[in-house]
Amino acid sequence: MASREQTINNGRRLAMVTGASSGIGYELAILCAKDGFDLLVVADDPKIEEAAKQFQNYGVEVTAIQADLATREGVDKFYETARGRQVDALLANAGHGLGGSFLDQDFEDVRHVIDTNITGTIYLIQKIGKDMRARGQGRILITGSVAGFTPGTYSAVYNGSKAFIDSFSFALRAELKDQGSDVTVTCLMPGATETEFFERAGMEDTEVGQSNKDDAADVAKVGYEAMMNGEGDVVSGFKNKVLTTVASVTPAGVLAEQHRKKAKPGSASD
Numbered sequence: 001m002a003s004r005e006q007t008i009n010n011g012r013r014l015a016m017v018t019g020a021s022s023g024i025g026y027e028l029a030i031l032c033a034k035d036g037f038d039l040l041v042v043a044d045d046p047k048i049e050e051a052a053k054q055f056q057n058y059g060v061e062v063t064a065i066q067a068d069l070a071t072r073e074g075v076d077k078f079y080e081t082a083r084g085r086q087v088d089a090l091l092a093n094a095g096h097g098l099g100g101s102f103l104d105q106d107f108e109d110v111r112h113v114i115d116t117n118i119t120g121t122i123y124l125i126q127k128i129g130k131d132m133r134a135r136g137q138g139r140i141l142i143t144g145s146v147a148g149f150t151p152g153t154y155s156a157v158y159n160g161s162k163a164f165i166d167s168f169s170f171a172l173r174a175e176l177k178d179q180g181s182d183v184t185v186t187c188l189m190p191g192a193t194e195t196e197f198f199e200r201a202g203m204e205d206t207e208v209g210q211s212n213k214d215d216a217a218d219v220a221k222v223g224y225e226a227m228m229n230g231e232g233d234v235v236s237g238f239k240n241k242v243l244t245t246v247a248s249v250t251p252a253g254v255l256a257e258q259h260r261k262k263a264k265p266g267s268a269s270d
């Protein structure tokens with residue numbers, strides 16, 4: 001006789017992926033689909049429907065919704081799409097940047113970064129994480145960033161948000177371990193990656209915006225494998241591994257100055 005969980009899930013695993021319409025999240029969703037996970041995917045823009053069609057090509061069940069994950073209503077709407085189905089993997093990836101001088105930024109834009117990258121992300125993780133802990137199983141992948149290692153001159157709020165996420169991820173993992181839970185939390189920390197990120201953050205005229213970047217599919221693969229192996233964290237790419245190692249022994253003022261050179265508006269043509 002089928003167990004209750006098998007009945008609820010039709011015997012299939014389910015993954016929830018945020019920010020799956022483009023970039024790293026799109027590639028994470030493809031990896032989940034290739035591995036046979038049914039998908040619940042979300043983004044803020046109708047492009048998520050196009051992405052969902054691609055995921056369906058892998059023969060899995062896909063539900064796509066549009067919601068602003070900077071709002072509690074948006075997160076609740078996404079959570080409710082699971083309709084009581086067991087979530088085997090949560091890939092909390094949605095996020096965006098904001099370039100420029102902090103004092104000149106529109107505060108609504110500033111707040112949207114914090115509400116998406118931090119508040120919406122951890123609100124969703126708390127909801128799904130509670131269900132996973134009660135069941136005693138589940139995998140959580142959080143897209144942090146190497147940006148969390150560096151004060152982000154001309155990207156101050158974004159880097160701060162990723163410092164929060166990187167730190168939060170390790171702490172939640174340790175709490176679950178202490179509580180004897182098998183639920184794992186993995187932090188994927190990419191470096192500059194070829195996605196819509198820099199355009200959306202208004203950073204295309206910066207040195208980092210114009211630099212050679214990592215491939216989103218490669219970054220996603222590293223993160224996906226680390227999540228499936230239950231690892232605590234993974235920095236994608238050798239260059240970024242060196243960067244984070246050096247950053248951990250470099251004074252914050254020096255890091256802030258280095259970041260200024262690559263993220264100052266117009267630095268692409270300096």
Ligand SMILES: NC(=O)c1ccc[n+]([C@@H]2O[C@H](COP(=O)([O-])OP(=O)(O)OC[C@H]3O[C@@H](n4cnc5c(N)ncnc54)[C@H](OP(=O)(O)O)[C@@H]3O)[C@@H](O)[C@H]2O)c1
Nearest residue numbers: 019021023024043044045069094095145192193195196197
């Ligand atoms: N690209 C990099 O260099 C880099 C480096 C390190 C870490 N990261 C992190 O990687 C993650 C994915 O970014 P990406 O580089 O793949 O950029 P991307 O191509 O712009 O993708 C971002 C995804 O997040 C979604 N999203 C953003 N804000 C949202 C909101 N409020 N509500 C719902 N969906 C939202 C976007 O959908 P909509 O367009 O519909 O809003 C899109 O699907 C982010 O957390 C980012 O901080 C990126």
